[in-house]
Amino acid sequence: MADSPIEKQHQHEREQERERLRAEEEKDLEVESHRGPRPLEGFAGGHTTWTGAQDDEAAARVHAGDAEASWEASERQARLEPEPHAVDDED
Template sequence: MSNDPLEKLHQRERQQERERLRELEAKDLEVEAKRGPRPLEGFAGGHTTWTGKQDDEAASEVHAHDARDAWEASEEQVARLSPDDEAPARTDEE
């Protein structure tokens, strides 16, 4: 470790930033572990006539092909980034 005070300050700042990011990641993981409906931030107490059934109906139309589209986009990315002499690392079985 360097004896330079400026270098020590930078190291301490980097360590604090890593700790802050770890805490944020832990909070994100905690939130993601809880499944269920989540109110929009800032509108949690607002009255609405929108129902869960409407959400389900809209989602079935809007997001009907999301999984397929994401898979195709991923395959295209793998093909684009793979060397020409190698096959893609992913297969449908994974």
């Protein structure tokens, strides 16, 4: 029964999938073999204004309050409080 047309088709599909995975792994290994800047994970295709010329010190200044702001937002959500509204300077 292993030589049935359906079994042959399934075997062929499995072989194609293995070959596709091997090709993808080869691409991954090729990329990883070169050192250099990497895009932010999850934003590889997105536009960013952050450049390689900006160093860790600048990033630390820009994102200094991120953890605290995130924690405060989480606490507000846990208490089901509304988000504070930003004050507009246009008034």
